[in-house]
Amino acid sequence: MSDPARGGHWIRPTPTGLYVEPGDFYIDPGRPVGRAVISHGHSDHARSGHDHVLATRETLAIMAGRHGQDCAGAMQAVAYGESLVIGGVTLRLAPAGHILGSAQIVLEHAGQRIVVSGDYKRRPDPTCPPFEAVPCDVFITEATFGLPVFRHPPDRDEIAKLLATAALFPERAMLVGVYALGKCQRVIALLRQAGYDKPIFLHGQLGAMCDVYRRCGVELGELRPVIGMIKEGLAGAIVLAPPGAAAERWARRLPEPLVAQASGWMRVKQRAKQSGVELPLVISDHADWDELLQTIDEIEAPEIWVTHGREEALVHAAKARGRKARALALVGYDEEGS
Amino acid sequence: MKAFAALLDRLVYTPGRDAKLRLLADYFARNPDPDRGYALAALTGTLDLAQAKPALVRDLVEARVDAELFRWSYDFVGDLAETVSLIWPKRPEGEVPTLSEVVESLQRAGRRDVPGLIEGWLDRLDVDQRWALIKLVTGGLRVGVSARLARTALATWSGKPLAEIEEIWHGVTPPFTGLFAWLAGRGERPAADATALFRPLMLAHPIEDAELNELDARAYRAEWKWDGIRVQLVAGGAARRLYSRSGDDVSATFPEIVEAMDFDAVLDGELLVGRVTDQGWQPAPFNDLQQRLNRKTGVRGLMESHPAFVRLYDILLDGGEDLRAQPFDERRRRLVAWHGAHARERFDISPLIEFADWGRLRELRAEAREASIEGLMLKRGDSPYLAGRVRGPWFKWKRAPLTVDAVLMYAQRGHGKRSSFYSDFTFGVWRRDLGGAAELVPVGKAYFGFTDAELAALDRWVRSHTVERYGPVRAVEHALVLEIACDSVHASPRHKSGVAMRFPRVHRIRWDKPAAEADDLETVTRMVVAAS
Ligand SMILES: [Zn+2]
Numbered sequence: 001m002s003d004p005a006r007g008g009h010w011i012r013p014t015p016t017g018l019y020v021e022p023g024d025f026y027i028d029p030g031r032p033v034g035r036a037v038i039s040h041g042h043s044d045h046a047r048s049g050h051d052h053v054l055a056t057r058e059t060l061a062i063m064a065g066r067h068g069q070d071c072a073g074a075m076q077a078v079a080y081g082e083s084l085v086i087g088g089v090t091l092r093l094a095p096a097g098h099i100l101g102s103a104q105i106v107l108e109h110a111g112q113r114i115v116v117s118g119d120y121k122r123r124p125d126p127t128c129p130p131f132e133a134v135p136c137d138v139f140i141t142e143a144t145f146g147l148p149v150f151r152h153p154p155d156r157d158e159i160a161k162l163l164a165t166a167a168l169f170p171e172r173a174m175l176v177g178v179y180a181l182g183k184c185q186r187v188i189a190l191l192r193q194a195g196y197d198k199p200i201f202l203h204g205q206l207g208a209m210c211d212v213y214r215r216c217g218v219e220l221g222e223l224r225p226v227i228g229m230i231k232e233g234l235a236g237a238i239v240l241a242p243p244g245a246a247a248e249r250w251a252r253r254l255p256e257p258l259v260a261q262a263s264g265w266m267r268v269k270q271r272a273k274q275s276g277v278e279l280p281l282v283i284s285d286h287a288d289w290d291e292l293l294q295t296i297d298e299i300e301a302p303e304i305w306v307t308h309g310r311e312e313a314l315v316h317a318a319k320a321r322g323r324k325a326r327a328l329a330l331v332g333y334d335e336e337g338s
Numbered sequence: 339m340k341a342f343a344a345l346l347d348r349l350v351y352t353p354g355r356d357a358k359l360r361l362l363a364d365y366f367a368r369n370p371d372p373d374r375g376y377a378l379a380a381l382t383g384t385l386d387l388a389q390a391k392p393a394l395v396r397d398l399v400e401a402r403v404d405a406e407l408f409r410w411s412y413d414f415v416g417d418l419a420e421t422v423s424l425i426w427p428k429r430p431e432g433e434v435p436t437l438s439e440v441v442e443s444l445q446r447a448g449r450r451d452v453p454g455l456i457e458g459w460l461d462r463l464d465v466d467q468r469w470a471l472i473k474l475v476t477g478g479l480r481v482g483v484s485a486r487l488a489r490t491a492l493a494t495w496s497g498k499p500l501a502e503i504e505e506i507w508h509g510v511t512p513p514f515t516g517l518f519a520w521l522a523g524r525g526e527r528p529a530a531d532a533t534a535l536f537r538p539l540m541l542a543h544p545i546e547d548a549e550l551n552e553l554d555a556r557a558y559r560a561e562w563k564w565d566g567i568r569v570q571l572v573a574g575g576a577a578r579r580l581y582s583r584s585g586d587d588v589s590a591t592f593p594e595i596v597e598a599m600d601f602d603a604v605l606d607g608e609l610l611v612g613r614v615t616d617q618g619w620q621p622a623p624f625n626d627l628q629q630r631l632n633r634k635t636g637v638r639g640l641m642e643s644h645p646a647f648v649r650l651y652d653i654l655l656d657g658g659e660d661l662r663a664q665p666f667d668e669r670r671r672r673l674v675a676w677h678g679a680h681a682r683e684r685f686d687i688s689p690l691i692e693f694a695d696w697g698r699l700r701e702l703r704a705e706a707r708e709a710s711i712e713g714l715m716l717k718r719g720d721s722p723y724l725a726g727r728v729r730g731p732w733f734k735w736k737r738a739p740l741t742v743d744a745v746l747m748y749a750q751r752g753h754g755k756r757s758s759f760y761s762d763f764t765f766g767v768w769r770r771d772l773g774g775a776a777e778l779v780p781v782g783k784a785y786f787g788f789t790d791a792e793l794a795a796l797d798r799w800v801r802s803h804t805v806e807r808y809g810p811v812r813a814v815e816h817a818l819v820l821e822i823a824c825d826s827v828h829a830s831p832r833h834k835s836g837v838a839m840r841f842p843r844v845h846r847i848r849w850d851k852p853a854a855e856a857d858d859l860e861t862v863t864r865m866v867v868a869a870s
Binding site: 147148149150151153161165168169172246247248249250251252256257258259267268269270272273274275276277278279280290310312313316317320 | 344348350351352353357360361364403404406407408410411414415416417420421424425427429464465469751753754755757758801809810
């Protein structure tokens with residue numbers, strides 16, 4: 001790993017995750033640590049087994065829903081906007097717009113402000129508050145879709161495509177592959193926004209997170225488990241399931257399923273075709289290329305650090321915009337919830 | 339462009355024929371003239387557009403996008419049209435042009451105006467629409483729709499018989515306004531181009547050995563079923579056309595045949611390649627013909643190494659006289675007389691086979707070993723020439739298949755009803771080196787031949803014997819033997835094994851047989867029938 005922080009030498013990448021020295025805590029650490037600040041509930045960011053976890057109330061609820069109430073020694077909930085001091089560092093959480101409870105971590109120390117974006121997106125999402133642009137000295141951004149070919153279309157167009165296809169094939173079930181946390185609830189909320197008020201059917205692995213969302217006040221309309229339905233009852237229905245469930249024997253209870261998948265990766269035809277998808281839906285919880293650039297422009301941070309994703313292209317583009325930019329090699333983040 | 343792009347996008351991902359038909363029919367129903375006519379033309383390859391080179395599109399994008407970013411993106415995506423459609427820097431703005439606007443502007447434009455037009459449209463279109471535009475102007479519209487499928491969709495949507503649409507197909511031109519008016523019930527049926535009209539072919543039903551005894555042998559005539567492509571030759575006045583079975587014009591692929599068509603008749607026959615011997619034309623295996631079919635035009639070298647001829651089966655029109663209502667025996671007499679009067683080196687007649695009873699015919703069928711014979715055709719002597727597949731008058735009795743015991747290597751998920759089943763099976767046979775070590779080489783892929791219960795059993799087996807997964811494909815333990823049936827085996831330098839099978843299907847699942855006892859490549863290679 002290269003020279004630790006130039007802009008802020010008090011925060012540095014380590015094999016465990018970003019380490020904030022004066023506060024002695026890690027951000028989204030990949031293995032159990034004493035003190036962790038967690039940006040959001042996706043499993044590659046929110047692991048269990050830390051002694052002390054600080055996150056939004058919603059993120060803590062998600063972690064408890066996933067790993068159980070005792071997944072960390074102590075849990076400390078912080079509301080968006082509330083600030084507190086840990087060691088010599090002032091910390092505040094700002095909405096990231098990625099999934100329910102997702103937060104950017106705003107850190108101040110020695111007259112310098114660093115913002116760790118976590119995963120984020122800029123377009124409106126009915127299941128979480130919008131991203132807040134916080135001016136800072138160093139902006140540490142994700143780059144999951146850090147190539148200019150990734151430009152997500154408007155959500156409503158994708159949802160319209162799904163509904164039009166369902167209407168054209170009323171004897172088949174629309175089987176939509178979604179990640180259990182975030183994508184699932186967003187697709188449901190988008191369908192409701194589009195006026196779809198029929199029951200939406202869920203694979204057994206999706207129910208628990210939907211319950212967490214509902215307890216946090218997110219409206220999802222009528223949801224029903226697939227299990228217990230007769231095949232004919234699912235003709236024309238929209239069924240959500242984890243990606244890959246289409247290949248499982250589970251899918252045989254559906255009438256001639258038409259396999260869809262909601263993911264930013266569906267943007268590239270070859271990639272979508274390889275995954276055996278018949279209806280790709282480009283719906284992502286990550287910033288696309290335009291949103292990444294828009295964010296860099298709005299934040300006006302003189303220095304940009306780029307973490308997990310395709311760092312090189314975004315570093316190149318940030319430099320072309322006159323910023324100091326570099327790639328931070330952080331290991332261990334996968335593409336969950338993309 | 340909006341609806342057309344959405345249609346293409348859906349077609350690209352839709353593997354099932356029925357689902358494709360539904361998408362096409364829905365498009366034809368919802369879209370106005372002349373847009374749907376141009377879409378039909380684009381899909382059936384009949385749209386006459388000055389084509390842009392991919393390099394032009396590349397130049398346009400390189401002028402607008404950072405070179406480094408474009409390079410990384412192209413590396414990631416791998417396809418130029420798609421990279422350009424994704425990376426085009428502008429968010430769509432202004433009115434989306436209609437498909438007709440695009441097509442008609444390009445048809446009117448001079449060569450030098452084309453880049454400006456394309457660039458202007460790219461600024462107004464969204465990603466899928468840009469992709470459709472680039473595919474349209476560079477002529478690479480590969481969305482798995484044949485001209486035949488598009489015409490079938492017209493029939494599905496309109497309720498008009500497919501045979502009627504095919505009859506007039508070659509008399510209508512883009513944007514097909516008259517055709518659509520008739521299909522929508524708002525106009526007369528367009529007149530067919532009488533001089534070069536395609537008449538839908540009469541097709542045969544398959545028949546099994548056991549069913550034969552129910553038929554009266556004396557009522558039927560027999561001839562070999564040649565393994566080429568069924569064609570219809572239409573000539574008269576200035577027109578000469580060679581049509582495939584589905585009514586597609588393949589004249590350009592076989593210019594030597596068209597050149598020999600200096601007559602006034604409509605004939606039915608089998609197009610073959612081969613060589614001339616003392617006994618006349620000797621047909622070569624289908625694979626040799628395949629090389630010609632892969633080309634859109636006659637290539638001089640291939641025309642010499644793989645010359646084509648037509649083995650005639652039937653005569654539909656002789657001069658102005660329509661013979662289709664006449665019985666087969668009479669048409670046959672007329673065909674022989676016609677051929678006597680119009681002997682041409684590119685045409686011979688498929689001989690009738692003498693037989694007294696089904697037993698004798700069975701023997702003859704079993705003895706026939708030529709690669710160019712697929713089986714037998716049985717035609718009632720009193721049958722008129724009817725369009726389509728009518729049960730009763732004509733049967734095809736295929737040769738007993740070859741079988742190979744092969745080892746299952748990979749399985750791939752199917753689609754639709756089969757999307758949760760591993761239903762496409764790649765199988766291989768053993769290749770032994772001099773030291774006796776054996777490795778499996780893939781020799782083919784089969785996705786039918788099994789019952790639903792067998793499919794479920796195969797699927798279970800695949801899931802419990804997976805050794806590796808690649809997307810929808812699983813590599814499995816080399817432990818299950820499939821008895822594969824195929825019509826014939828051909829030499830194929832394009833395959834690692836050097837052989838290719840025709841119509842492979844799973845004949846039996848040999849749960850009992852150890853994989854080590856499956857066939858080896860040498861056995862399969864011996865099944866290849868060399869060109870005679
Ligand atoms: Zn995430």
